[in-house]
Amino acid sequence: MGIRVLCCGTFDYLHPGHVSFLRQAAALGDELVVVVARDANVARVKGRLPIHGEEDRRQAVEALGIARQVRLGHPGADLLQIVADVAPDVIALGYDQAAPAGLAEAWPQGRLVRLAPHEPWRYKSSLLRRAHPGTATAVSPAPAGTADDPAESAGP
Numbered sequence: 001m002g003i004r005v006l007c008c009g010t011f012d013y014l015h016p017g018h019v020s021f022l023r024q025a026a027a028l029g030d031e032l033v034v035v036v037a038r039d040a041n042v043a044r045v046k047g048r049l050p051i052h053g054e055e056d057r058r059q060a061v062e063a064l065g066i067a068r069q070v071r072l073g074h075p076g077a078d079l080l081q082i083v084a085d086v087a088p089d090v091i092a093l094g095y096d097q098a099a100p101a102g103l104a105e106a107w108p109q110g111r112l113v114r115l116a117p118h119e120p121w122r123y124k125s126s127l128l129r130r131a132h133p134g135t136a137t138a139v140s141p142a143p144a145g146t147a148d149d150p151a152e153s154a155g156p
Helices: 016-026 039-046 054-063 081-086 125-131
Strands: 004-009 031-036 069-072 090-093 111-114
Touching: 004 016, 004 081, 016 031, 016 090, 031 054, 031 081, 054 069
Parallel strands: 004 031, 004 090, 031 069, 090 111
Antiparallel strands: none
């Protein structure tokens, strides 16, 4: 078995910044597992429900074809349980994501990588949510070899 990479997110208003994030994460190993946050967890952490339901968000990420596995996170506040379940070699964090408290102690053998942003002044879910309340944003992945391709961008 190769290097398993884990990344997590809400992925509401799926946009090119998410595609860049997923491609960068995939480039860190042989198998990318993406965990899409449950609606209730998003509400607890962000203080609001996502516009798009958890299963719609999961399916949208899966449809990009970047990850080997896309699954919903566990309900509840134990953010480290999914790390134990997936047993990744690498956890990829977005430029604006914080590592869960206790991660270093629960996962001492792992490698944590912070990924580079992709035009955050343009592609940030909160900006898109304000500009287009209640609407969906469809995204198709850019072809490999474009600026969204992690091989073409500066890494962390």
